Amino acid sequence: MRDVVGLALIFGGLFFVLVSALGLVRFPDFYTRSHALGKSDTLGTILVLGGLAVYGGLTLSSLKLLLILIFVGLGNPTATHALTRAALRSRHEIWSRREGGKKE
Amino acid sequence: MIHRYQGVVVELVSRAVVPAIQVFALYIITHGHYSPGGGFQGGALLAASILLLRFTQGRKESYRRFPPGAGFALAALGLLIFLLVGLASVARGGSFLDYAYLPWPWASPETLRYYGILVVEAGIALTVWGTLVVVFDQVGTRTRDV
């Protein structure tokens, strides 16, 4: 039972890691790509680490996995924010459909 | 290069994360012979936490917490600890860093080895910590006006 739940979480996480990789390729500009790190990759990491913690059972290592999970959940959005902020401060323009933008 | 970061997000998250990083670094230092790591890695993590503060708190705040000269002092202190422990065993007829010969006769060799390694790791960590911060400060102030 625990194995099944853990595996389901791991594969769910794998899907989102895949989505973030795809997003990094397909999105047209930096700001849209940052959504891949800020969201998809964070959730993917949380799911995979959570799945591994469930799979491992209640051990010290699983608790440490939860610590990494909290750290990534706090650090990833902050890093994304720091980067997008730096880009905005440097007047990096956003891609917009209305202005018929071309993929960078 | 080091100016007050106006972004409250990065500043507050760093403030929350830095104590945790330092506790983790101390864990790495003190559990060096049971898990990966040891003095060098722990010292590098301590230096990373100071760099994070340097970048997110601005020069004035950050220099008050960790003055530029403190890096030299820490590095020297670490080296001194390392040499003292090493030479203490030489003085009692052992070889350099032979913990069993430390001048603490009522402790068993087992205990001596544990505390000897602990103190030496702490010395290495202090040296690495101080040196890395000094290197960063030098590079940072050199390139600031370029």
Add this chain to the structure above:
Amino acid sequence: MTALLLGVALVIALLTVVPVFRIVAGPTIYDRVLGVGLMGTNAILLLVLVGYIYDRIDMFVDLAVAYAILNFVGVVVVAKYLERRGET
């Protein structure tokens, strides 16, 4: 079970090619740093998975914590540097 985890680890290792592509192709410096950040989180996952595969999770999880910390510090510091450069 180990075989499944090995498969997951292989897929993540293959996916790491994508951030590398972003780091090489750019086009802006921000894209490159973003690629580094994404590669970092993938590396954390790989470390933990390898720990389970080799049954040395107690050791690899410490490495993963250290890597997570350094990844965060690295991206924030580079972002801060880029911000200063951009403001002038």
Add this chain to the structure above:
Amino acid sequence: MRHRNWVSLGVQTALLFAFWLVLSGRYEPRFLIVGALSVALVLLLNRDIFVLHTVPESGGGHWAVLALGWRWLLYVAWLLYDIAVANIQVASLVLHPRMPIDPVLLRFSVSWRRGATQVLLANSITLTPGTVTVDLRDGEYTVHTLAPRLAQPLVSGEVQKRVASVLGEEAGHAPAVTWIGSVGALEQ
């Protein structure tokens, strides 16, 4: 030092020592002593930057801390659900062959002044549907969104209300939102 700074010092000590216990995994006296010394050293080094000092007092007596913890749990559960929804939306956008995105910036302000609440809102925005907090200055948020409809919870003020209730701030009304098409337009 005011009373609530002592409380936050106590909470910080407990958190760090619990962190140490999880990391160390050895509970012989010598490791506990080393742990206590380490935590004391870290507390000494960082005594003036505890982030808990900036967390607003939620009123009430000693039970207030427990109530705060409970509200946090509820909030994190809601956030996890929202992150899942957000990612399914982003995934559908990424996997869609024509990729129907229409990125815009939007800008709104909040009335609360405490850093902790502002940061919580900023990171919640980054994690939830189609939005990334690009800038935050004096309570004024600049948000990048993949498509205007994805930012609906922000426009209606729902996210702001939830974050405010966690840390006991004034919720306020639905914010006045300005939509901005480009970074160039932001300058004026």
